[in-house]
Every structure is written in structure tokens, then in C-alpha cells.
Amino acid sequence: MPLPRPAPGTGRWWVIGTIGISIGVALAVWLGLANSLGAVTFVDTDYKVIDDRSVQVGFDVHRSPDQAVTCTVEAQDTAHGVVGVLEVQVPPSAVRSVHQQVVVRTASRAVGGSVRDCRTS
Template identity: 35%
Template structure:
């Protein structure tokens, strides 16, 4: 052993294999923890979301349109939806917010009438949420 090696060993200037293993173990635990946290937040956010799918509409007359849609929401939570009617120039001619009580079903279908100011060419769900 050279004098430099003896001095390095004596004063702790070398890294032992144990220190390397402990360092990489800490890095691995932190990486696994971060991955688990991101996975859990993704699942938790999707469990509380509400989605709506338009399935049709019927123009009743120049003062109302019916929108048919299906919502998928968390079980046991009330849901509110904003319904919108538009004319042929894409202007909003009717708007209505409907609230549904909590249900034990995950998916439900509805048909709702939207009052309009003039003749509408479409009716649809703008957004749904858990109030």
C-alpha cells in the first residue's frame, strides 16, 4: 500500500461499499415513494370525477329543446349538470342547471327540457360536477 492509500484510509477519504449501498437504497426508496404518491393522486382524482355523454336531442318547438344524456358519477354523491341550447350560429339561446340526488348507481341516463329564447338547433350537456 502506498503512503497516499494509507493516509486516505486513515482519514476516511475513501467511500466504503456500505456507504454506496445505503446511498442507493435511499434513492430507491424516495423514487418508489414518489411513484406511489403520483399513482395514488391519479386514482383519487379519477374516482371523484363526473363524466357526461350526450346521446341525442329533440327540438320541441321554438321555445324548448330536449337533451338526452348519460352521466357517470361517484356512487352516493349528488350531481349537478349545466345544460345548454344553441342556435345555428352557435349562439347560446338556452341554459339550465339541473341537480340530481345521490344514487347507488354509477351510470344514469336522463332527458331534460331546456327552455330557449328562440329556435335552437342543438341541446347538450356543457358540464357536470359534484356540488
């Protein structure tokens, strides 16, 4: 069964619509890539509760080479309340990805630790 043909005189609008949608998709892809290029990202790798007053947190930071980054690491208790916060300076280096291990001092026993955010400094 053949597909129905567009009504006479509407072919031009199909072409204009197709071109418009193609430009819109290309613009959306370009904006998405432009906004993510050079962005600082991080990944929590591990944590270990050392004692009632400290937790060790490991994480990877991915950023542009030679870019200094400041990360906020926090420790949480059983009710997901923050019991400790540490600002970590990641100095610039020639490599893109850096692994960090830090010890966060806590006000009470923590059950977990993670990175809240990382930003350029």
C-alpha cells in the same frame, strides 16, 4: 454485434437513474388515478329540437353512488350562441350511472343541445 458496455464507474449512475425514473412513473400514475377517482363525468346521448322555443337533451351522468350532482344543460343556435340554459339536479341514488332527459326552454330556435358541465352539489 454486442452492445457497448458503459464506461467503468458509471454503472452506479445507470442504476440510480433507472430507479429514479421508475419512481417518477409510479408517482405520475398514482397522482393520475387519485385525481380521477370519484370524479363526476357525463356523456351527451341525444338531443331533439321540439319547436322554436324548446329542445330536449338526453345525457348520462356517472358519479359515485349516493352523490348528488348538478348539471348545466344548454341549447345552442346556428352560430353556436347559447339560447337556453337549465340547471338539472340529479339526486343521489344507489346506482353509479343515471340517464336524464330534460327539456330546455329557449329564446329562439335551437339547433342543438348539450351538457356544459356537471359538479357535485
